[in-house]
Amino acid sequence: MKRFLKLVRKDLETGRLPVLLLSGITLALMVWARLRLVNAPAVVETAESYWPSIYLVLALAVPVTFFPLWLIWRSVQTLRLEWRDDTIYTLLALPVPGWQIMLAKLVSLCMEYTVLFAVATGGALLLFGGVLNMGTALPGPSWVALNIFWLYLGGLLLFTALAVQTQLAVVVGKMVGRVQGIVTLWVWILAVWFTSRLAELLQPLFRWLPVLRLHELMRLDELETQIILEVHPAGQVGFWLATIGIFALTGVLFERCVEVND
Amino acid sequence: MTTAEHALVVRDLRKRYSQVEALKGISMTLPRGEIWGLLGPNGSGKSTFLKCVAGLVKPDGGEIQILGETPSRRTKAQIAFVPEVESLYRWMTVGQVLDFTAAFFDDWQPETALELLEFMHLDGKSRVSSLSKGMRTRLRLILALARRAPLVLLDEPFSGIDPSSRDRIVEGIIREFKGEEQTVLISTHAVGDTEQLFDSVVFLAEGRVALQGSAEELRRSRGRSINDLFKEVFP
Numbered sequence: 472m473k474r475f476l477k478l479v480r481k482d483l484e485t486g487r488l489p490v491l492l493l494s495g496i497t498l499a500l501m502v503w504a505r506l507r508l509v510n511a512p513a514v515v516e517t518a519e520s521y522w523p524s525i526y527l528v529l530a531l532a533v534p535v536t537f538f539p540l541w542l543i544w545r546s547v548q549t550l551r552l553e554w555r556d557d558t559i560y561t562l563l564a565l566p567v568p569g570w571q572i573m574l575a576k577l578v579s580l581c582m583e584y585t586v587l588f589a590v591a592t593g594g595a596l597l598l599f600g601g602v603l604n605m606g607t608a609l610p611g612p613s614w615v616a617l618n619i620f621w622l623y624l625g626g627l628l629l630f631t632a633l634a635v636q637t638q639l640a641v642v643v644g645k646m647v648g649r650v651q652g653i654v655t656l657w658v659w660i661l662a663v664w665f666t667s668r669l670a671e672l673l674q675p676l677f678r679w680l681p682v683l684r685l686h687e688l689m690r691l692d693e694l695e696t697q698i699i700l701e702v703h704p705a706g707q708v709g710f711w712l713a714t715i716g717i718f719a720l721t722g723v724l725f726e727r728c729v730e731v732n733d
Numbered sequence: 734m735t736t737a738e739h740a741l742v743v744r745d746l747r748k749r750y751s752q753v754e755a756l757k758g759i760s761m762t763l764p765r766g767e768i769w770g771l772l773g774p775n776g777s778g779k780s781t782f783l784k785c786v787a788g789l790v791k792p793d794g795g796e797i798q799i800l801g802e803t804p805s806r807r808t809k810a811q812i813a814f815v816p817e818v819e820s821l822y823r824w825m826t827v828g829q830v831l832d833f834t835a836a837f838f839d840d841w842q843p844e845t846a847l848e849l850l851e852f853m854h855l856d857g858k859s860r861v862s863s864l865s866k867g868m869r870t871r872l873r874l875i876l877a878l879a880r881r882a883p884l885v886l887l888d889e890p891f892s893g894i895d896p897s898s899r900d901r902i903v904e905g906i907i908r909e910f911k912g913e914e915q916t917v918l919i920s921t922h923a924v925g926d927t928e929q930l931f932d933s934v935v936f937l938a939e940g941r942v943a944l945q946g947s948a949e950e951l952r953r954s955r956g957r958s959i960n961d962l963f964k965e966v967f968p
Contacts, residue, residue, distance in 0.1 A: 473836050474836050474837055477832075477833055477836045477837070481822060481833065484822075484824055484825075485822075485824070556822075556823070557816075557818040557819055557820050558820055558821070558822055559820075560789060560814075560816040560818060560820035561820045561821065561822070563788065563789045564787060564788070564789060564809060564812070564814050565809065565837045566806050566807070566809040566810035566837060566838070567806070567837065568806065648750070648751050649751070726806070727791075728791065730784075730789060730790045730791060731784060731789040731790060731816075732750065732790065
């Protein structure tokens with residue numbers, strides 16, 4: 472466990488500066504948008520009637536559009552930097568299984584995601600909660616907390632799966648001498664295809680699993696008749712089995728097949 | 734004599750990088766308790782050979798046995814490898830580098846590490862990024878010498894560093910060499926001052942063994958120093 476924590480700490484350290492920077496930019500953009508919102512007389516008067524305000528959209532643009540791309544880029548970088556900085560010599564000389572090294576990177580990426588999510592949602596609630604009259608418009612703090620949690624969990628799971636697929640693509644890319652970029656891209660596409668295909672193939676076997684309705688999960692009672700969003704766990708089983716398989720394969724490839732040479 | 738009585742047995746080791754054949758069938762046997770010199774000019778295959786033994790590069794053919802075992806996660810725990818490149822995490826302090834290494838190797842000796850830190854004139858609080866090349870090489874050497882690893886592989890530890898650092902490193906190796914329980918293999922293309930270190934030497938030329946044997950015997954039979962022999966083999 473001590474070894475694993477050392478690996479996680481190492482990976483966290485390499486991501487510290489970019490995370491701080493992105494958090495700072497996100498908060499700065501939110502503060503700027505909040506100030507603009509206050510200075511716009513019509514919006515201050517009845518915020519709800521001017522929804523969605525362009526400033527709020529701008530403030531949330533970074534977390535919504537940029538964070539997912541940035542996190543995928545980070546999952547490439549955490550591996551790629553080991554080669555660029557020659558620290559792969561240190562990493563490959565350690566007597567630890569490849570999956571532990573991969574898992575440490577995943578854990579640190581998930582922690583980065585958590586920090587960024589906390590900054591984005593915390594910032595949005597603190598800066599815009601009052602303007603949008605959230606206190607009275609929404610059912611209550613526990614409802615907000617519950618839905619933020621589901622949002623966090625959904626994003627985390629999706630991001631973890633994507634990061635696992637990315638790790639495989641980068642590791643396989645490092646196993647070839649030439650056209651690493653093309654190989655990496657194709658392996659990533661194949662990994663995404665494989666996970667979705669296995670999800671489809673295994674779905675009939677797990678049909679007995681109950682369907683989760685989003686309006687029940689998120690207590691959106693008034694929307695019950697308008698939006699029917701459902702999560703089918705039957706499809707998720709195959710998806711996650713494939714993801715776990717890809718993760719195990721990446722660990723084996725990293726330990727047995729990759730070399731220090733780029 | 735069983736292979737386990739040898740620190741390293743290599744048979745017909747081959748490695749190719751796309752168009753270049755780096756190793757063309759190298760064979761050698763290193764008994765325990767000796768310091769070996771792996772000598773050859775740049776591009777002779779020294780680094781590739783050491784990386785193959787350390788498990789950082791996969792050979793295309795041949796056989797490697799480290800203390801009687803084929804390279805694996807288990808043998809990585811038996812090897813202390815100091816690569817030629819700057820392989821340390823530059824944001825770490827010297828102390829953090831030692832802690833990080835200590836966590837992964839059961840043969841780590843914290844007291845020896847502290848002694849070596851003092852001997853090599855390094856401060857535990859300094860950041861790796863702030864150290865000179867010679868200091869970083871000395872630090873990497875501490876990571877190998879502070880362990881009781883049965884096989885120590887040092888890749889060009891004297892390359893591109895000042896004479897005082899080189900003397901410190903040579904002294905450090907002699908000081909921490911653990912006799913019968915340890916075998917040290919040092920690759921270098923600068924034999925000069927380091928000749929005194931070697932019990933035996935292997936000359937590599939274009940991925941092949943050109944000459945090997947006991948340093949003392951070679952000196953006697955050829956009537957010249959290893960350094961002069963090096964100049965003769967690689968004019």
